[in-house]
Amino acid sequence: MKRILLALAVAGLASLSALAVSAQAAEMDFSAVDTDANGMVSLEEAVAAGWEWSEEQFAEADADGDGALNSEEFAAATAG
Numbered sequence: 419m420k421r422i423l424l425a426l427a428v429a430g431l432a433s434l435s436a437l438a439v440s441a442q443a444a445e446m447d448f449s450a451v452d453t454d455a456n457g458m459v460s461l462e463e464a465v466a467a468g469w470e471w472s473e474e475q476f477a478e479a480d481a482d483g484d485g486a487l488n489s490e491e492f493a494a495a496t497a498g
């Protein structure tokens with residue numbers, strides 16, 4: 419019984435933090451985050467815009483691995 423409750427608590431926390439990240443990201447608009455308007459969002463720009471992303475999270479969103487998010491990667495990262 420305790421074990422089930424613990425599993426539920428852990429699952430609840432995980433979904434809460436996922437919701438927090440997507441709610442935070444949903445408020446972001448690509449052109450607003452891309453402060454130097456070079457068409458790419460760097461980790462620095464993302465952090466400046468209030469994203470609490472680690473380098474690992476950013477690297478995961480950076481699908482083509484060029485070190486910045488283009489609009490497609492940004493949309494994928496901020497979708498749901």
Ligand SMILES: [Ca+2]
Pocket residue numbers: 452453454455456457458459460463
């Ligand atoms: Ca930029």
Ligand SMILES: [Ca+2]
Pocket residue numbers: 480481482483484485486487488491
């Ligand atoms: Ca990229």
